Amino acid sequence: MTINLSSSSYLVLGLIGLRGPSSSYQLKRAVERSIGYFWPFPHSQLYVEPKRLAEAGLLEESAETEGRRRRTYSLTPLGREALREWLGDPGTEVFQVRNEAELKLFFSELGDDTTVPRLAETQVRYHQERLEEFQKTLERLAIVPDLEKRVAPLVLGVRIEAACLSFWRDVGEAGVAGALARSGAEGDRHGDDGRRRAGAGAGQEPAMPGPAPGDAAEDA
Numbered sequence: 436m437t438i439n440l441s442s443s444s445y446l447v448l449g450l451i452g453l454r455g456p457s458s459s460y461q462l463k464r465a466v467e468r469s470i471g472y473f474w475p476f477p478h479s480q481l482y483v484e485p486k487r488l489a490e491a492g493l494l495e496e497s498a499e500t501e502g503r504r505r506r507t508y509s510l511t512p513l514g515r516e517a518l519r520e521w522l523g524d525p526g527t528e529v530f531q532v533r534n535e536a537e538l539k540l541f542f543s544e545l546g547d548d549t550t551v552p553r554l555a556e557t558q559v560r561y562h563q564e565r566l567e568e569f570q571k572t573l574e575r576l577a578i579v580p581d582l583e584k585r586v587a588p589l590v591l592g593v594r595i596e597a598a599c600l601s602f603w604r605d606v607g608e609a610g611v612a613g614a615l616a617r618s619g620a621e622g623d624r625h626g627d628d629g630r631r632r633a634g635a636g637a638g639q640e641p642a643m644p645g646p647a648p649g650d651a652a653e654d655a
Contacts, residue, residue, distance in 0.1 A: 437491070438487065438488075438491045440517060440521070442474075442476075443476060443480050443484050444484060444487075444488060444493075445517075445518065445521050446466075446470065446474065446476075447462065447481065447484045447485055447488060447494075447508075448488065448493060448494070448510065448514050448517065448518045449518060450462050450465055450466070450470070451485075451494065451508055451509065451510050451514075452510050452514075452515065452518055453585075455509070456497075456507045456508065456509040457507065457508060457509075458505050458506060458507050458508070459481045459482045459485055459506070459508075460505075462481045462485070463478050463481050466478065466481065469585070472569075472589070472592060473588055473591075473592055485506075485508045486506075488508075488514065489508060492511060492513050492514075493510075493511060493513055493514035493517055494508040494509065494510060494511060494514055495508065495509050495510075495511050496508055497509070536554060536557075536558050536603075539554055540554060540606075540611075543611075551606065551610065551611060552607060554606075555603050555604075555606040555607035556607055558599070558603040558606075559600065559603045559604055559607055562596050562599045562600040562603060563600055565596050566593065566596040566597060566600055569589060569592050569593045569596055570593060572589060573586065573589050573590065573593060576589070602614065605617050605618070
């Protein structure tokens with residue numbers, strides 16, 4: 436039986452490949468302590484996807500005959516082959532950020548004078564706590580042998596949280612304009628404007644033409 440494999444499919448195959456035979460509940464617990472920090476998804480899939488993969492021959496299902504009659508799944512040779520083919524493909528989806536704080540910041544000019552400061556204060560607190568949590572976990576796991584590859588995404592998580600914390604601190608201390616100035620974006624923007632004007636003066640088209648009159652609000 437041939438089925439379409441999604442990221443959730445590979446997540447299940449990968450976890451069972453690392454952990455060995457696992458129940459859906461054990462997979463859920465493993466996700467909460469590891470992958471869930473950077474790959475959030477409905478945990479209900481961990482009860483549906485293993486069964487689907489088992490029906491396709493990628494996992495082998497076994498059930499207890501007594502007690503809770505818990506179902507356990509293990510990786511089959513076909514499942515291991517599918518996992519290796521996926522890992523052998525270096526292509527990935529475009530990195531995505533779905534952050535409601537950024538969405539609110541984008542529309543903040545429709546709020547009042549307290550919108551951005553209060554948003555920044557909340558985000559500084561959130562990212563500070565998350566950064567500290569990541570750092571503590573990293574310190575605990577970094578000394579465990581043979582976990583380097585599993586811990587590496589946490590290092591990336593620490594760097595991302597540090598960057599978010601720095602950004603929101605800038606917004607809180609200096610406002611949006613100050614944050615832009617601190618990042619060098621304001622200077623880059625003026626430099627680009629100057630280069631575009633110079634290019635246009637030489638008979639060249641601007642690198643990024645502005646919107647037509649009346650279109651600015653739609654293209655913000």
